Amino acid sequence: MLAAWLVCACVAAAHALRVGVGISDVTGPPAEIAFMGYAQLEQTGHGVHLRQFSRAFVLEDNSGGATERLVFVSVDAAMMGHGVRKEVIKRLQKRYGVLYGEHNVIISGTHTHSTPGGFLMDFLFDLPILGFVRETYTAYIVGIYKSIVMAHNKLTEARVLYGEAELLDANINRSPSSYLRNPPEERARYKYDTDKTLSQIRFVSPENRILGVINWFAVHPTSMNNTNKLISSDNVGYASILMEKELNGKNTLPGKGNIVCAFASTNLGDVSPNTKGPHCEFSGKPCDQEKLLCKLPKERCFASGPGRDMFDSTRIIATKLFQTGMEKLLCKLPKERCFASGPGRDMFDSTRIIATKLFQTGMEKLLCKLPKERCFASGPGRDMFDSTRIIATKLFQTGMEKLLCKLPKERCFASGPGRDMFDSTRIIATKLFQTGMEKLLCKLPKERCFASGPGRDMFDSTRIIATKLFQTGMEKLLCKLPKERCFASGPGRDMFDSTRIIATKLFQTGMEKLLCKLPKERCFASGPGRDMFDSTRIIATKLFQTGMEKLLCKLPKERCFASGPGRDMFDSTRIIATKLFQTGMEKLLCKLPKERCFASGPGRDMFDSTRIIATKLFQTGMEKLLCKLPKERCFASGPGRDMFDSTRIIATKLFQTGMKVLNEPGVDMTGPLGIKHQYVKMPEEEVAPFDPVTETFNTSTKVYGCLPAMGYSFAAGTTDGPGAFDFKQGTTTSNPLWNAVRDFIAEPTKEDIMCQAPKPILLATGRAKFPYEWQPKVVSCSVARIGSFFLAAVPGEFTTMSGRRLRNVIAKTAPEAKKVVIAGLSNIYSDYIATPEEYQAQRYEAASTIFGPHTLDIYLNKYVELTNALISSKDMPLGPEPPDLSSQLISLIPPVLWDSAPWGHEFGDCLKQPFKQYSYGDVVVAQFVSGHPRNSIRHGRWYATVERLESEEDDAWVTVFTDADWETKFTWIRDSKVMGTSRAEIEWEIPVGTPKGTYRIHHFGNYKYVLGGIYPYHGFTDGFEVS
Template identity: 25%
Template sequence: MPSLMSRCYPLLLACLFACLFVSASPVRRAEPGLLVGVGKSDVTGPIGEITMAGYAELAQKANGIHLRLKARAFIFASESAPNRRVVYVSTDMGWPSYRTLKLVVSNLQAQLSPADAALYTLDNIMMSATHTHSGVGGYADNFLTQITNFGVTPGAREAIAQGVSQAIIMAHQDLAAATVTINKGRVENASINRSPTSYLLNPASERAQYTDDVDRDMLLLTVKDAQTGRMKGTANWFAVHPVSMNVSNERVSGDNKGYASYLWEAQQALAGNPTFVSAFGQTNAGDVSANTAGAFCVDTGVACDGGKGSCGGDLSKCLGRGPGYDIGGDQLSTEIIGKSQLAKAQELSTSAVKTLTGGVVDFRKTWISLPDIKLTGQTGLNATVCKAAMGYSFSAGTTDCPALSFSWQGDNDPNASNKPFWNFVRGLLKEPSQDLITCQGAKPILLATGEMTSPYDWQSNQLPYTIFMITRKLAMLGVPGEVSTMSGRRMRAQVLQQLVSDGTADADAEVIVAGLTNSYSSYITTWEEYQAQRYEAGSTAYGPNTLAAHIQVFKTLASSFKSGSLPPASPAFPIVSEPTDFNDVNFLTPIVLDTAPAGKKFGDVSVQPGAATYKTGNKVSAEFICAHPRNGGSDASTIAADGAKPLAALPGGASSTFMTVERQVAPNVWEIVLDDAVWDTKYLWRRNGVAESRCTLEWTVGGSFPVVAGTYRMRYLGRYCRLQS
């Protein structure tokens, strides 16, 4: 029988050889990982007789809350250079505002230490709008976008800036080693192209590369804590307009993207992960609608597209509708489109295929004067980028919300029957110069916005551009406008080609078009789509070469990663300082007095809920004598009254609320369980006479937030304004 040593000898010899082999091999150090922080805060702002930002319809006022608006922040840095950071913030608002971004940076400087504040500047923050069409207006930078809000609403920019800066501070405090993965998949039945005839003008060979006339792919980043594996947050980009809530809606809402974010975060909170943040960001959705049932004439049911012959020439009747609209209106449409995005995002989060490792986290940012750009390799008008101008079809709106009955999409006929009226309007404002007319080409100019400077710029001719690199696998383009489907495809492909050829990115890297970022310049279509002059093209401000200019800027920025610095200013790449601040106009009527009826007081119930036992899915409604909502709601420190238990913070995470749902836990003792920040509650204000108000509070029992059996009450919590003596 062999001895123990003789049996172990071959094993010892094998181990010796293995150790020699390992020691002789080069030692491989782990690539630096990523640091990621996430944060979320409320950006709802003032409401009450303020036109919403999106449809630009004067009659659509923000007079209530359906779902509070949020900012969701993600900070990325490399472990090898933790102070070189990039910040992406997806914000529930109609369009971005550079002046609001400047307030964000000022807030960070005031609220962080000097060393920490220096980490976040105007250069490394992307503030991207989801483009909800049910968000609060009155904060835009340029006069054209301010007109329907009667200028700038006092407190609007400040509220957004405070929320965005708070979300960034939370992400700053949350920054830690993380595992970041990428996945991509198709979202079916959640989007359609609302200008398919324009899309068909793109080259057949180019269209043949794609299966659809919209981008159905969702790109998802999943962030997990490197130590515990806990899911900290997700950010995804899917192209669809948040227009599920239609123009008749009076309650502030994040629409389908805001709902998808809310629902996933609520699910995670109920599962014990209350700090989870989920951003459903915007990308190249310029010609993409959520009204998947298509557009039809409301009187005949005949399909229409917003062209001159639609609905007998009355475009106001040509309306797109979302799924389930005939059953549950725009709220059901919002839920369906939102849940479609949510389902895909949750699926992708469990089957990630690519991990972001190694490389650096870096950024580039510049201001560009678009009319000064000369396009490389082009001559004559093909090399020219125009001053801003809006076409006649801009006045038509889209099938999501047609603007005027006597305007139509595809309006590029100088002799069309609607021209005399619009020519009169144009003559009152400003006749475009001949240079502008020549430069804009196929676009008949209605508003020469780039030449209009009273009371200040109607549209800026200078725009900010930002690009982020997050390892060698991901590039993010901060685009200051709404990008059409094919425009986004060209932008992604050409920037990726530049990054790969420079050795900056891997061939399998993803390029994200983060639409509506940091500033708003309306639309960006391809040269071919521009010729049709549908709404998107009529709103492509800088002429037929707008897309080519954007691509050239981003390719030049992309190439600067290789050189290590921005290229010098030149005629081909003009770097200009940001526009000068100005004194904003404001024609919004202030609130000077709130009154209650004789013998009544604020907060009295005028219509009680029906006496009944309510079950999950039932709706409870009550009406209160209330005050104008622009005075604001109540915060956590002031709502403990009438037996309500004190609480440190509101359950929905906002700083104030107009309503609560409370459960009785003992005689005359009530616990606050919901406020106006959840999908299940609704708050709506209406004026009653001159200075009186009525508010309706609604609660869908157990809609998205389960509640236990018991006795509940709803409470109104607004503030009133009294005359000063």
């Protein structure tokens, strides 16, 4: 009888554990806040695809007399910050006293890279977010706290069962060359270079009802890449939703079920979900496995043209342009497509140079090549102008007496056909030349060859051109050739008009003494010439020759005009030639039989010049057409056709494997509940190094921690998300330029450099103080046990081999540990933890191992110490607490100023209605007038829902999907920052099996009134049918 009682008592003691589970929304601000993970400033939120949740598990054990409690929380966040955890504990203690505290609360981030940042309170981690974001910080605190309270209120008796299964094709090692640095004896113990085991504990009621499930599988939640702008819990978050829907019922909305299922992080440091592996961005070729560089350093990103490459495409297009549309710029040569370069830098410069030579040597080649010489019969003068003058003089002297005014002093005569005697002379002379001067011309056998000017004859053309040139004041632009006649304009519109004006003034005002005072006879004091016209000519000539020497070309006989439109006659020739080329004056071009007539470019021919110029444009100024990276990026892609499909595939694999384990008998993890925690100041630690071959600590020597520092390869990024600039994986040498930038921020000491070697320090974060601490020096370490299941909560990302070593030393320290699992990214984030051997390779994970090459050795020693304290029930001191930086935080993120609706609309108005009819697989799209999503985080409420009409008579609608479901996307679109207008676009992809009926999309939000206050609104679409 006594024996039976003892058995029952033992069984009761073994089942003294109580478990409660809770889930709460922790979604951060979904718009205009940068995501944490890829450190890309431009990756800011624009909506929601999958909401973030906090999944809490509270365990209580009363079997040992004193009550032990453990809180484990898995949060859909990039990692966990000390400030968030501290505030959550503060709120718990305000409600429950000392029941929960630093010693027994573990908060682990899933490490999704698609959620808002700005909550870590370490400057380096908040810097890509533009500082601290209180909305994110508050959202995480409130949601985590609510989930723990919910779990506390649902404590019920339960058992803990463990199960595991192998999962292949869901992860790869993204740094395999680093993994190979580990000792071969150690690597031989493992089949894969990543952990392929999915570990699971489930909490079951005495009635075998599942209360909650926690799964751990090593994979980065980076299926969603750094181009994603929608909040997403990524592959592990979606796996949680799938399992919760499966266990709670298909119609259960995310976050609303009683059964809570988490897929938590573990030693995922070097593990990627992008199972297709690294390849070059455009060529698709494999990357260099050591440095993950593409072997095509100059390959550019653009659509292929008609040729075999960009140069051939340029040639083909250029050829077509030359052949079909460039007539105005090209000489129309019949056949040959190439030409020799002229003496200048282009066709215009060559024209100028050749024109100069032609002008200087006599212009013979530019003159019309008449078969015989143009000539005139000699008149009474020295040339046709002088002959005209003599004949005109005689006509005036012999036949015009009767027309003279018979005044003693006044000169007068009847007006000729012109406005004055000079113009009349010009007109009469012109007519004489046109009608009666044939005898003066040589009888040329053919046609006289010169083009017509702008006037009615050569004299009028001369007058018009000279007038324009004189009137525009281009004296300085005249070429000063040694033999060219030229002069500046006088007071008139041309030189003839100027002569007339000056002569008139002289005659009218100062020439009285030269006139004979006879009543009838015209007489003048004898001037230097044979008559007044000749005297006028001689005086004018002398005036021009004696006062305008600087402007006159001293040619005795050459006819010349003032400058053209350019700075000199050659530049004028160039400008006119350009216009002639553009307007079709082929007759003025060099008529070569085959040569195409324009100057050479920088190459040996037009194609080579086109190639050279095109190359420069592609390399220097055509960024919009080129990929904006100096070299081709190397990154890994997931198994799907895009990042959404890859997320779905990996999540489905996780879910299916988790369900497989869940459906198999588990192993009872009987035994006590316990946890040990301590803060550790890593740079001050001095420990014995670990030998991975013998799996022992070498107590005869010591190694030390370093002040935090980031290496060069940290900036290179990973294949999941390439970094900026031209940093490379595996860099072990420094660059003076980047060192100068580093030293401007914080200069490392010689001791820092030696401690971190072979890491070249890019950022001495342990020395940086402005504006506050850049990275933590104090970390949080915990070891918990749930019966014979041991959980190591670590403050960072352990690589595959680092995690294996940690699990092994804990299992070796605690023989009663049937299973050891690592809970990654817990309580505080301190980047990566690579093995000392991997550290030598200085790939991304090693460059981000901030406490130096012996970081893992320190952790191994500390977790052995914590495990010993746990199994022996020994108290551990709290250790040095991290500093409180809450008063030093800064933020560069502007607040929401106001919202406004477009003219004629109100908030919630549907701008784009769905179609009337849809089928399975269709995507329904609707748009609404929206307020800024940052006005309200809306936890437990939604930005978007899909509703089905339940009763047309009562107009009763029921929510069937929310913005937390995979099938929906809520996208916020900013229209005008000044006006504060924006839109919400909501998509619903109709899944197979959706019941037929009438549906609508409902949008909810809050707007900020310009005069203050935040107000709710909502709106919905018209109904549409799904069939």
